[in-house]
Amino acid sequence: MTSTDEFAVREITVDRQSPAAERQAALVQIYAQVLERQPYAFERKQLAEIEADFLRKKSGVKRFLRDLGHSEVYLNEFYYNSSNPKFIELCFKHFIGRAPSNPVEMRRYCDILMRNGVKAMITALLDSEDYRRHFGCFTVPHAWAEDSYPSPRTFWETEVLLHELHGRRGWTLPTMTWHNLHLDCEGGICHLPESHLPESYLPERTPASGQPAATNLGLDALHQVLSTMEPQDLEKFAATLSGAERDKLRHLLLPTP
Structure with missing residues (x-):
């Protein structure tokens, strides 16, 4: 390390x-x-x-x-x-x-x-x-x-930030936020690749409809991270995501009717 x-x-x-x-x-x-x-x-x-x-x-x-x-x-x-x-x-x-x-x-x-x-x-x-x-x-x-x-995460966040070149990961999300959200923000644009998400964060498929269903596992942590951001900062963050990536977050955060 x-x-x-x-x-x-x-x-x-x-x-x-x-x-x-x-x-x-x-x-x-x-x-x-x-x-x-x-x-x-x-x-x-x-x-x-x-x-x-x-x-x-x-x-x-x-x-x-x-x-x-x-x-x-x-x-x-x-x-x-x-x-x-x-x-x-x-x-x-x-x-x-x-x-x-x-x-x-x-x-x-x-x-x-x-x-x-x-x-x-x-x-x-x-x-x-x-x-x-x-x-x-x-x-x-x-x-x-x-x-x-205090934790491996605290060590990791400091290491990443000290290595980070000016503006390398954009101007919106601090390290602790994109890390908690499991985002890849290299190059200043955030992505939400499924391969980087723990199973507890991935939408499940329902046998009947084949549509993604929100999972309850891990969502408390996700809500907590987003709740620390100001509305204008959430808007900036959303603007860095593609439509497909916003859909992924929507499926995670919104309950399925």
């Missing part, structure tokens, strides 16, 4: 005593972690003020992260084209170095995002106990491995 250690980078910590070369190295690493690339030239102009404050020791790592997360550069890249759950998952990857641990954690930050806005949600992540424990005020966020995971 692969380990999150393979993603580890040299830990970079800078404070007011750090020389300019170390601050410049930290800046490069922050962009790689948070933007998943270095800024384009036109983006550098938008970030010029906060970048200068960081390099001149007027702000620290955590303050720069907050300013970068609140910037239009970050929001244009990750927020405006994403569903709320997918954006939150990406923020966990960028600022905490792991995937959300469970639906409860996802719902908590979804609530902050919807009630208080995107900047408040990013600030809450940076003020979280998880961030404080792993990075403090001076260390650049990076991927890290826990000593133990």
